[in-house]
Amino acid sequence: MPEVPVPDTTLIDPRTGRARGSRPAARAPQVTAAVAAARRALPDWRALTPKERSRRLHRLATLIEEHADAYAERERAGTGKPAHEAAGEVEQMADLFRFYAGAVRAQPAPAAGALVAGHESWVRWEPLGVIGVVVPWNYPLMMAAWRCAPALAAGNTVVAKPAETTPDALELLAEHAREALGEGVLTALPGDRETGRLLVAGEVDMVAFTGSAGAGAEVAARAGTRRVSLELGGNSPVVVLPDAPEDTWAQLAAATTYNAGQSCAVPARVITLRANYASALAGLGAAMRERVAGRDFGPLNNADQAARYDRIVASSAAKVTVSGDTAPGAGEDGGYWRPATVLADLPDDDPAVLEEVFGPLLTVQAAESVEAAVALANGVPQALAASVWTRDLPTGLALAARLDAGETWLNCHLVQTAELPHGGRGASGHGTDLSALALHEYQRPKTVTARLLMAPPPSLT
Incomplete structure (x- = not known):
């Protein structure tokens, strides 16, 4: 088959309304390749101990901090944010990766023990697999961290599509993730709405979407029976x-x-x-x-x-x-x-x-x-x-x-921190961002029960 041409997306500087560059908009071959790379990386990444995943996520946070100026510059190019806003959001992004690097080592578990006579039971929290993440243009870095950090900490691999107008910062994050986490663990997939549709309909195990209510409804329909986390705006x-x-x-x-x-x-x-x-x-x-x-x-x-x-x-x-x-x-x-x-x-x-x-x-x-x-x-x-x-x-x-x-x-508004959950109701979607609770967005519990075969203790009477 002839190679499918990849259309270019023109990037606009919102401060001037003029073109500042372009990116190819991924189509089916590129989406399939990105998901396949994440699938190949999944067994080794999920098999790491929480301690080792934590160590690598801390390394990613360090790279973010070491290149904070580059992240802020890319964030400003795509959004036009003032320098102080962009710098603050880079700092928050690094903090989120550090938070989840710690949270994954301290997850509370449901009750375990002899819950049925003659049996021992416990619960394992397992990653879902490959997560398709769609990130909006208003907070290209922070929304990527809100979704990717807990998903990665929980043992999943991620293919993340940035918004059409703001691919720059997420591309840099994917470069540093390749260095800190390994090949294929976090992939950036620049593109347009069609790219997002292909990712959502692709071979991913879950979709995490942040965007408008209309687009969220389309995402839910395309995802079918797979798990979906939706943060869909407010008023x-x-x-x-x-x-x-x-x-x-x-x-x-x-x-x-x-x-x-x-x-x-x-x-x-x-x-x-x-x-x-x-x-x-x-x-x-x-x-x-x-x-x-x-x-x-x-x-x-x-x-x-x-x-x-x-x-x-x-x-x-x-x-x-x-x-x-x-x-x-x-x-x-x-x-x-x-x-x-x-x-x-x-x-x-x-x-x-x-x-x-x-x-x-x-x-x-x-x-x-x-x-x-x-x-x-x-x-x-x-x-x-x-x-x-x-x-x-x-x-x-x-x-x-x-x-x-x-x-x-x-008596305040927009006061948020990594420790506190954030999520919507009604037309604002469902699911949890932030806090340790967000880890469970990207995990599934497995109950394991074992029948005890040892001889009963001798009678004392």
């Missing part, structure tokens, strides 16, 4: 009571504009009581004006996302719109820069309320009561993250418990 409510801390607005503005708002767990919908609606709008507007595109946060990632963002904002029925500034020089050469924005006085069924906007934007709604605020907060299909802001700790904790979200914060 986070932020319930602000009249006694909220003084720094609430500054905290929310900073969280909303981090990564230009392109985060599944970012604050999205501010819900106040009628009594503090006007003051909330004033405080939030002032805080968002302080966040400057090009200084405090970067551009949107790509032309499609910018067009989608503009469509949602243009179709909103908001009567009040507050916009921040763009730093001098940012956007003069093009690019997908959008200012920090607040939309208020809008109906509950407004597109900016119901859809995940994925940009530096907050909506503000007023509720007539706490009950109504909870109903608004839980009134969208997504259920990934939420926050409550009040000085009254018992009230805040009680309210946080009523919000339907996989992760809830009180």
Whole structure:
């Protein structure tokens, strides 16, 4: 058969909107070869003791730290993030590999012992095999670490497809993984949506996908009976009571504009009581004006996302719109820069309320009561993250418990660490990222029971 030509994907710098290079988009032969390499590497990798896998993962983390500048440069090229954001995410990625290098050596086990008379039973946690990972463009490094680190620590091999617009950083991670972990243990497979479809439908044992709800539904359908872990975005409510801390607005503005708002767990919908609606709008507007595109946060990632963002904002029925500034020089050469924005006085069924906007934007709604605020907060299909802001700790904790979200914060937002699990509900998907619990996403338990053949002890009577 003639060799199938591999199309090139043009890479765009989101800061300028101009081409910065290209990558071949893998097709069936390349996908098949990558999965086959992972399959060949699997027996030796899974046979390693947790101690040895841990040692190699620590070596990978060291390589990441030693080449932190190169990782940050690649991250910025694909996303346009400010230098401080990219550097911080490289540090977090290395920390995640170190966390799972330790966690795999300390896994708790289910009960074992003589659970049936005359028998001894125990449980083995076994890797699933070859994991197909699909990584989004908003956090090319951190999302790769969230998925790949626990999968590798658990004894699996991984074929990871980066987003079409941001292959650079994951390619470097795969190079260092080859050095630290071995050939075929972690492979990067650059490409487009068709590449992702081929990987999901390929000979992998599990698919871990992070992306949009629509794409997640397609992934689940293509995966069939295989295990799937889906993190599918959010539309986070932020319930602000009249006694909220003084720094609430500054905290929310900073969280909303981090990564230009392109985060599944970012604050999205501010819900106040009628009594503090006007003051909330004033405080939030002032805080968002302080966040400057090009200084405090970067551009949107790509032309499609910018067009989608503009469509949602243009179709909103908001009567009040507050916009921040763009730093001098940012956007003069093009690019997908959008200012920090607040939309208020809008109906509950407004597109900016119901859809995940994925940009530096907050909506503000007023509720007539706490009950109504909870109903608004839980009134969208997504259920990934939420926050409550009040000085009254018992009230805040009680309210946080009523919000339907996989992760809830009180008087903070986007505070995450490797030790705490993160996962969605409803249209936000299912499965667990982060924490030791994520190891079990990529493992299956096997119960082993042995009949004891030894003679019974002599009677004492």
